[in-house]
Amino acid sequence: MKKSPVCNPEPAVNIVHNTRYTTGLLMFLLVGLFFFSLMVGRLEIRLSEIWTFACASLFGTPVPPELSSKALVFTLIRFPRCLLAVFVGMGMSISGAVYQGLFRNPLVSPDILGVSAGCTFGAALGLILPGDSFMLVRVLSFVFGLAAVFLALGIARMIAVSPILVLVLAGLVVTSVFSAFLMILKYVSDPYNDLPAIVFWIMGSLNRVEWNDLYIIMPVIGGGLILIHILRYRLNVLSLGDLQTRSLGMNPTVYRIIFIMVSSLMVAVTVSTCGQVCWIGLVIPHIARTLVGPNHSKMIPVTLLIGGIFMLAADMLARSITAAELPVSIITALTGAPLFVYLLYKNRGSGWI
Amino acid sequence: MVDMAGRTVTVSGRAERIITTFKPATLSVLSLGLADRLVAVDTHSPRVEINTAVYPAMSALPKIGNRSMGMNLETIISLKPDLVLLYAQKDGVITADRLSRSGIPAIIILPESMASIKAALRIIAQAAGCPERADTVIQAIDHVMSVVSARTDGLPAQQRKTVYYAGPEGFFSTASGNMLQDEMISLAGGINAGHALAGFFKSISPEQFVQWNPDAVFVCREIRSSTGKYLKKPQLAEVSAVKGKQFFCVPSGNAPWDFPSPLSALGVLWAAKRLYPDRFTDVDLIKEIDQFHEILFSRSFTEMGGQLADTIHP
Numbered sequence: 001m002k003k004s005p006v007c008n009p010e011p012a013v014n015i016v017h018n019t020r021y022t023t024g025l026l027m028f029l030l031v032g033l034f035f036f037s038l039m040v041g042r043l044e045i046r047l048s049e050i051w052t053f054a055c056a057s058l059f060g061t062p063v064p065p066e067l068s069s070k071a072l073v074f075t076l077i078r079f080p081r082c083l084l085a086v087f088v089g090m091g092m093s094i095s096g097a098v099y100q101g102l103f104r105n106p107l108v109s110p111d112i113l114g115v116s117a118g119c120t121f122g123a124a125l126g127l128i129l130p131g132d133s134f135m136l137v138r139v140l141s142f143v144f145g146l147a148a149v150f151l152a153l154g155i156a157r158m159i160a161v162s163p164i165l166v167l168v169l170a171g172l173v174v175t176s177v178f179s180a181f182l183m184i185l186k187y188v189s190d191p192y193n194d195l196p197a198i199v200f201w202i203m204g205s206l207n208r209v210e211w212n213d214l215y216i217i218m219p220v221i222g223g224g225l226i227l228i229h230i231l232r233y234r235l236n237v238l239s240l241g242d243l244q245t246r247s248l249g250m251n252p253t254v255y256r257i258i259f260i261m262v263s264s265l266m267v268a269v270t271v272s273t274c275g276q277v278c279w280i281g282l283v284i285p286h287i288a289r290t291l292v293g294p295n296h297s298k299m300i301p302v303t304l305l306i307g308g309i310f311m312l313a314a315d316m317l318a319r320s321i322t323a324a325e326l327p328v329s330i331i332t333a334l335t336g337a338p339l340f341v342y343l344l345y346k347n348r349g350s351g352w353i
Numbered sequence: 354m355v356d357m358a359g360r361t362v363t364v365s366g367r368a369e370r371i372i373t374t375f376k377p378a379t380l381s382v383l384s385l386g387l388a389d390r391l392v393a394v395d396t397h398s399p400r401v402e403i404n405t406a407v408y409p410a411m412s413a414l415p416k417i418g419n420r421s422m423g424m425n426l427e428t429i430i431s432l433k434p435d436l437v438l439l440y441a442q443k444d445g446v447i448t449a450d451r452l453s454r455s456g457i458p459a460i461i462i463l464p465e466s467m468a469s470i471k472a473a474l475r476i477i478a479q480a481a482g483c484p485e486r487a488d489t490v491i492q493a494i495d496h497v498m499s500v501v502s503a504r505t506d507g508l509p510a511q512q513r514k515t516v517y518y519a520g521p522e523g524f525f526s527t528a529s530g531n532m533l534q535d536e537m538i539s540l541a542g543g544i545n546a547g548h549a550l551a552g553f554f555k556s557i558s559p560e561q562f563v564q565w566n567p568d569a570v571f572v573c574r575e576i577r578s579s580t581g582k583y584l585k586k587p588q589l590a591e592v593s594a595v596k597g598k599q600f601f602c603v604p605s606g607n608a609p610w611d612f613p614s615p616l617s618a619l620g621v622l623w624a625a626k627r628l629y630p631d632r633f634t635d636v637d638l639i640k641e642i643d644q645f646h647e648i649l650f651s652r653s654f655t656e657m658g659g660q661l662a663d664t665i666h667p
Binding site for chain 2: 041042043068069072073075076077078187196197199205207208210319323324325327
């Protein structure tokens with residue numbers, strides 16, 4: 001938890017007013033940006049054409065032959081990609097928010113705790129193992145992602161001094177261990193077949209997405225978001241600490257495990273679909289907190305919306321600036337990192353870290 | 354003598370103990386008929402089938418590491434080579450200077466284009482004391498190139514086909530305008546779809562692929578097995594190369610002709626034949642390939658069990 005209600009200087013009424021206003025504005029922005037990004041790309045697609053394609057897919061009206069190539073690009077490449085960007089952005093930023101609330105530590109996120117590194121290693125292992133099972137890659141990614149969180153938690157608990165700092169350090173340790181494992185995999189793998197596949201996978205991009213991926217991503221991330229949204233008040237309770245949680249009649253261990261499992265699952269499906277996307281999980285919850293305060297019941301929906309907007313915008317730039325595709329992590333890191341520094345500066349001395 | 358990084362190196366004039374540190378260097382040495390002078394190679398070279406077919410003893414030679422994971426300098430020095438062929442990227446130049454300081458002649462070669470492939474052959478042959486051998490190989494290359502240019506030079510601009518080349522990092526990773534693959538496509542009379550890109554292999558979006566609308570797709574053999582599915586993807590169905598099923602894997606089964614080596618000349622011939630079959634009806638591809646291999650390796654392609662392996666099944 002960043003600020004307890006006691007040290008929160010803003011009056012409650014103001015925040016309630018702000019929250020409604022902010023949430024509404026963000027929702028409007030997200031929808032607007034979504035439609036805008038459907039039109040932007042290497043192939044120019046106009047709003048009227050989108051209407052034609054939408055009618056064609058919904059009611060089966062015929063598409064003029066000169067538009068058939070565009071229709072395929074729109075329905076099978078661009079639309080699923082924009083949808084994926086929104087889901088990935090929401091999933092990553094919410095898992096960041098959950099981790100930060102859960103561990104009462106503003107400096108953690110799936111990348112910092114080693115979850116992303118664990119998921120990446122699992123995915124690479126799945127690629128190397130014989131058999132061409134797509135599911136294996138995802139399952140291993142999830143298993144090693146979870147292993148990474150629990151390893152980081154275990155190390156931090158074992159050391160048990162200065163929990164905020166130690167958890168970050170433990171995450172650093174876990175990240176480098178899994179990076180080393182990944183390097184071993186790359187070293188022993190066949191340079192002609194496995195290695196290019198792993199490198200391609202890790203580089204991460206949303207450009208491979210197809211509807212098949214979305215059939216997995218949408219229920220997993222969508223379900224996770226709904227569950228966390230419903231349980232978001234419990235995060236407030238958990239962030240008070242175990243003793244208070246118990247005295248309020250809630251079993252902290254059960255909820256903690258639920259939250260960790262759900263958010264790690266979201267990270268795992270993201271990593272196994274589009275590789276590592278940096279910074280979103282760390283920065284977006286902080287932006288949300290700056291806007292509407294630390295109360296999870298308000299902050300979770302705002303995080304969700306900003307995450308979707310941010311990722312959608314980043315991917316839109318990545319796929320349309322040049323003929324070659326920019327890795328989306330370049331954009332998220334280059335915008336996320338300075339933003340984080342700014343937030344650190346702005347919130348200095350407010351008990352934020 | 355001066356190497357391809359502009360370094361001046363003193364060589365004995367007849368190198369007898371040669372070490373190669375990357376695949377194009379090894380293949381160049383073999384095509385000059387200098388296989389039995391090799392005392393060590395990089396770890397990747399013996400995995401190229403043609404290398405072990407030409408020189409089976411290569412698998413048993415000491416390995417000095419490789420370009421991507423680093424080399425073992427002590428192994429190199431302990432083998433007392435009188436010529437080490439190094440790459441220009443990464444730590445190549447630094448290593449060459451260190452070796453030269455310890456009295457071991459080290460030469461940088463940079464085969465990245467048809468011209469520099471020939472230049473590399475000349476430099477190696479000179480250091481090994483057999484410059485006439487380079488002339489023979491270069492003549493063979495020029496012969497193949499003249500077979501191609503005689504049939505594609507007159508192609509009007511609107512008949513030139515656009516080719517999309519997919520590199521080893523995946524189907525949507527393509528060769529930029531300053532890579533060998535771009536030059537090979539244009540020598541074969543085609544136009545590289547990614548010609549305007551700069552740098553190394555570049556990743557593109559599927560949208561960009563549709564927009565380029567290539568007439569043919571060439572893929573490198575690393576991704577051959579995973580390419581067939583793109584022929585069936587509905588989102589690419591309107592692309593000319595998909596409609597016409599013009600997907601090919603760059604040969605061959607025993608050496609990648611789309612990467613720098615004297616064999617790249619055969620890659621150009623093959624590409625031209627696949628792009629403009631009508632203009633090459635009089636050219637027997639396998640016969641030309643066999644002749645070329647005979648000159649370079651004293652054994653024909655067919656004798657070595659070579660196969661084009663260029664089809665892609667959906």
